[in-house]
Amino acid sequence: MIRYDALEALPVRTALPALREALDGHGTAVLVAPPGTGKTTLVPLVLAGLVGEGPARRVVVAEPRRIAARAAARRMAWLLGEPVGGSVGYTVRGERVVGRHARVEVVTTGVLLQRLQRDQELGGVDVVVLDECHERHLDADTVAAFLWDVREALRPELRLVAASATTDAQGWARLLGGAPVVAAEGVSHPVEVVWAPPARPVRPPHGMRVDPALLSHVASVVRRALAERAGDVLCFLPGVGEIARVAGRLGDLGDVEVLHVHGRAPADVQDAVLSAGARRRVVLATSVAESSLTVPGVRVVVDAGLAREPRVDHARGLSALTTVRASRAAGRQRAGRAGREAPGVVYRCWAEAEDARLPRFPAPEIQVADLTAFALQAACWGDPEASGLALLDPPPGGAMAAARGVLRAVGAVGTDGRATERGARLARVWLHPRLGRALLDAAPLAGAERAAEVVALLSEEAPREYGDELAAAMRAARRGGDAYAGRWRAEVGRLRAVVAESAPAPAAAPGPDEAAAGAGNAVGVVAALAFPERVAQRDGESYLMVSGTRAEVGEASPLRGAPWIAVAVADRPVGRGHARVRLAAEVDEDVVRLAAGAFRTEAQEVRWADGDVVARRVERFGAVESAVRPLPGAAPGLVRAALLDGLRREGFGLLRWSREADVLRQRLAFLRWRLGEPWPDVSDEALHARVEEWLEPELGRARRRGDLARIDAGEALARLLPWASGEAARLGELAPERFTVPSGSRIRIDYTNPERPVLAVKLQEMFGLAESPSLAGVPVVVHLLSPAGRPAAVTADLASFWRDGYRGVRAELRGRYPKHPWPEDPATAEPTRHTNARLRR
Structure with a gap:
């Protein structure tokens, strides 16, 4: 009726x-x-x-x-x-x-x-x-x-x-x-807002983690609400774990019944929540109670101010729900639950000043979630790019590209992006395409029952107490009497039926390898097929995944020390550079080849490493080196490229540089600065750019670092001189290695600074030279030395020094070096390398 x-x-x-x-x-x-x-x-x-x-x-x-x-x-x-x-x-x-x-x-x-x-x-x-x-x-x-x-x-x-x-x-x-x-106009009763922030600051949520101090505060606010107000209390929390922890803090409420409402709750519990109770109730709920359900008897809402939304990190290949601050729209929805039947009150567990800084609305899933399943649905619908779909927000291009990459890897779409027959089958199994692939491809290898059990375990986050080893977690689910185990068993039954309907199972991509299935752990086969890019090899104290992500297992984990693992669940703790393994299975190399075969490459690799040429043949699965063998007789072109890389990284000091070679490079640098073309640029960058012109054929004959050390850099560098124009013959004229001073000595010129060539010479050897010498029109900086070879004066204008500076130097040094000539007029004096006594003889 x-x-x-x-x-x-x-x-x-x-x-x-x-x-x-x-x-x-x-x-x-x-x-x-x-x-x-x-x-x-x-x-x-x-x-x-x-x-x-x-x-x-x-x-x-x-x-x-x-x-x-x-x-x-x-x-x-x-x-x-x-x-x-x-x-x-x-x-x-x-x-x-x-x-x-x-x-x-x-x-x-x-x-x-x-x-x-x-x-x-x-x-x-x-x-x-x-x-x-x-x-x-x-x-x-x-x-x-x-x-x-x-x-x-x-x-x-x-x-x-x-x-x-x-x-x-x-x-x-x-x-x-x-x-x-x-x-439609609603009948809204007034709802009073009580701001109830924690007395002390709490840490903001990170990933799935919520500060226990905030949960303790929420429990205390629930107690306060029970004491101050009448009616049932509806408390909003982000997830099942937080509901359990707050419930544990409310275990002594006496005649007050504490109920849980969330998507995983058993049907009888959900029915109890949605019916009026005989006793006063505290209902701890996730966001499912924001707008989809009416909980009778509620007059009070306690809002923790948190929500759980999907996020995906495409660069690291890790995706999961994350805890965020609830939006203002969600806050209004939650508060409205207190006024559905009569005037009510909402206790908000944050400060009023924070409210204006909250996001207005929750982020649409299409902008933040893993889009693999969406991309498969769009491909099956006939619009692989989803460009023709009427959507309030278009899917982000990067997320769609990553999703299509996953679909290609599991054989769900072809090169044109359209769904294959296999993709259509995966879309019908009511699983994420990764898990659908694992279920269908692992069934003929590991058995339909085992495949269904593992996939069911991966479909919903298992309780932490089940541990991080997948086979152990599955055994815990088998013997478990908790709500999770009940849901798991029901899902296993559904997945068995899916496998039966899909028989014969389609070939995996790559095709199933019976030997691999027999040699490897059956649980690991399923996990590896679901997450091939998360297959990881032990590398020191951590594991390196095929995707390039580095992950760590717990100190007491049974996985610790396994050569290979397939990571099903991982997160990234605050302040840690590596991911942390939450659920994984040990696998062997045969399983790796089966599941991650699409990532396998084999190549000859000749490179500069550890200070020398390393030639090897490398088999890789993505970022993981699975096998390395020496490569004798590497191709000369590859060796040459490695040597060039070594020269770029360590510099041309790898060659043999004599004093003459160093000086030649400095002289050429001076002429390049002063005259430009046709004198060559001999900077490192320019020498690398023209390496074929000056370092061949020596470089072509080299095979390792020792061969580079035998190459005469000066002899090679001379090839860059402007021989064709004839200017090379003027090198000694324009930038001589030595300069003949008035005493007859041939003194080496220092070109270390190409803009200021230096001539360091004893002062007495320059007597009689009225003007400073110059090179290519540039005055040489003369360092005048004492008889003991110590600096006495520096000048680029010798005439000015004889006129103004010499007297002071003479007065200072003649007493210290009385055996050497100190004429009053150095411009007309006889230059000498000798003492007075030698001169008298």
Whole structure:
């Protein structure tokens, strides 16, 4: 018997005429209705003709979560006075309760996505309601895009409704071809806001980690709320682990019942949460309770201010959920739960000043999540680039490129990006393509049962207490009596059926290797096939993955010391440069070749390493060197390139540089600076650029560092002299190695600084020279030395020195060196290398 009194109390009924008009006239509509108005329960019944006047239609309602789908179906059946499975049924993964005459079917968006891939026309369905579309889950966005394609190309009569409590109504209206926006007024009770930040600062969330100090504070706020307010308390936390830890801190509440609500909770627990209780209750919930569910009796909300969103690090090949600050929109949704039935209060566990700095809305999954499954769905739909799909936000190019790379690696798409037969099969197994590949390819190698067990374990994060070794974690799940083990066993059964339906299993890419399967650990085969780029080899105290990521295992891990492992789950702790292995399996090299064969390369490698030429033949799996052998008789071109690399890295000091060779390079540098062409540039950069001109054929004959050390650099450098123009003959004239001073001595010129050639000579040997010498028009800097060879004066203008500076030097040095001549007029004196006594003889 229909419960008309309950139906009449639902505020959304006032918007129904406008909604009918929009669908009859335009075929699409955006329904904006606050929580508790009946948009999820009354609207589908009306559109199906089960309540009120209207034609009989078949309506599909798509919910983002299984718990919400079951709850909505049960609520609608209750309003009709029927059991679930009559006029109203539901289908979620692994469970279907739908009668032959059902007019309303509630499904998850994932179920609807699968259904669309099998039957693009969605035959027999008249109306689709996309509920809670503001949450922007990737499956929901994809379903909306596919449905619009169906309506545009195949079934213009299909009616579409995008429904939400709070959403970008105009954006969805544009997406649905200018759909009318219909708004319903809700009955909202006032909700008081109490700011309850921790007394001391807490560490911000990082990855999956939440500061235990914050969880202790949340538990204390729940206790405070129980003491200060009446009614049940709904506490929002980011995940199952945090719910368990806060529940542990509330274990002594006496007559107060503590319940958990999240997507993994057993059905009987979910039913208990959604029914009024005899005792006062504290409901610890994830974001599933923000808008999809109505929890009766709640007058108080405690909001930890955190949410869990998917993120992916394409560079490191690690992806997982991460904990973030909840958006202001989520905060409003959560607070509204306290005012659904009566005035209420929300305790926010952060400071009021922080509120304005929170993001306005949660990030759409399509912008931050791993897009591999989305890319496969788009490829199966016939739009590999997803460029023609009606999406509120386009997928990021980098994320799509990474996703397509994974799909090619598992053989799901061809070179044109379109789905292969194998890809279509993977899309139907209701798993991430990685796990689908592992299930189908490992079944004939490891056995269908073992493949299903491991893939089920990888499909949902296992409890930490199961450990980091995959085989041990699987044994723990087998004997476990907890909720996770129950879900795991159910998933194993589903996956066994998938394998049976898919038999014979398709060939792996590369093809299965029975020897590898027999030699390797069966658990490791599955993990390696799922994550081939995370196969890792021990390298000292850590492991190097095929992807190039370095990872560490725990000190007490049974994996420690294994030569090869396949990493299924890893994270990156705060302040650590390496990833940390959370779940992995030991494998042998045969399994590596089977699973990571697409990454295998073999090449001759001749390079400069450790100060010499190293020639070897290297087999690699991505970044991992699996086998290295010496390479005798390496190709001369490769050896030459390695030697050149050594010269670039260590410099031309690897050659034999005599004093004459050093001086030649300095003289040439001086002429290049002073005269330019045709004198060569002899800087390191220029010499590398012209190495063929001056270092051949010696370089061509060299094979190792010792051969370089035997090359006469001066002899090679002389090849760069401008012989063709004849200028080379003027080298001695323009930049002589030595200069003949007035005493007759031939003194070496120092060209170390090409802009200031230096002549260092004893002062007495320069007597009689009125002007400073010059080279190529550049005055030489003369360092005048004492008889003992110590600096006495420096000048580039000898005439000026004789006139003004000599007297001071003479006065200082004549007493110290009385045996040497110190004439009053040095410009006219006789130059000499000798003492006075020698001169008198």
